[in-house]
Amino acid sequence: MHFVFMGVAGSGKTTVAQNVAARLGLPFAEADAFHPPANIDKMSEGVPLTDEDRWPWLRELAGWIAAHDARGEHSVMACSALRRDYRDVLRGGAPGVHFLHMDGPEEVIIDRIAARADHFMPPALLRSQLDTLEPLEPDEEGAVFDVRLDVDTLVERSLGYVEQRLGSTFT
Numbered sequence: 001m002h003f004v005f006m007g008v009a010g011s012g013k014t015t016v017a018q019n020v021a022a023r024l025g026l027p028f029a030e031a032d033a034f035h036p037p038a039n040i041d042k043m044s045e046g047v048p049l050t051d052e053d054r055w056p057w058l059r060e061l062a063g064w065i066a067a068h069d070a071r072g073e074h075s076v077m078a079c080s081a082l083r084r085d086y087r088d089v090l091r092g093g094a095p096g097v098h099f100l101h102m103d104g105p106e107e108v109i110i111d112r113i114a115a116r117a118d119h120f121m122p123p124a125l126l127r128s129q130l131d132t133l134e135p136l137e138p139d140e141e142g143a144v145f146d147v148r149l150d151v152d153t154l155v156e157r158s159l160g161y162v163e164q165r166l167g168s169t170f171t
Contacts, residue, residue: 002075003077003097003100004076007080008109013078013080014032027068031057031061036057061093082132098165104146105148
């Protein structure tokens with residue numbers, strides 16, 4: 001199985017996903033590391049990405065999931081995965097892709113983004129991400145987690161979700 005921690009910038013998806021992956025000894029990917037320089041340049045300048053910018057990036061991420069699936073490995077990824085059709089591309093990488101949506105009030109997330117000094121995503125782009133965000137639909141495998149909770153609680157609850165899904169298949 002593969003677990004994609006999703007949400008807008010500043011939602012804590014990477015922090016929680018890294019902790020879950022480390023605790024379970026699973027391969028981890030930060031989707032931002034897969035962006036080509038042109039995408040990072042656009043976002044750094046406060047320009048939202050278009051779907052044309054995203055499709056090759058999403059296909060590469062689906063390929064990363066597929067490669068781990070082909071090796072019989074479970075995996076963890078942090079990726080915005082804001083729209084259903086983006087998540088559909090990621091699900092195309094392998095069966096058993098679950099989405100853990102880190103969600104919360106705009107005020108909480110904007111404060112987090114403003115406090116980050118080491119990320120290319122400016123606070124001004126949060127609104128475009130929130131406008132793009134499509135919540136998980138009932139037929140999508142996943143769960144929603146409230147980012148107002150502290151990181152340790154989010155990690156524990158996310159671990160519970162992942163471990164329950166892996167059950168006896170986890171080795």
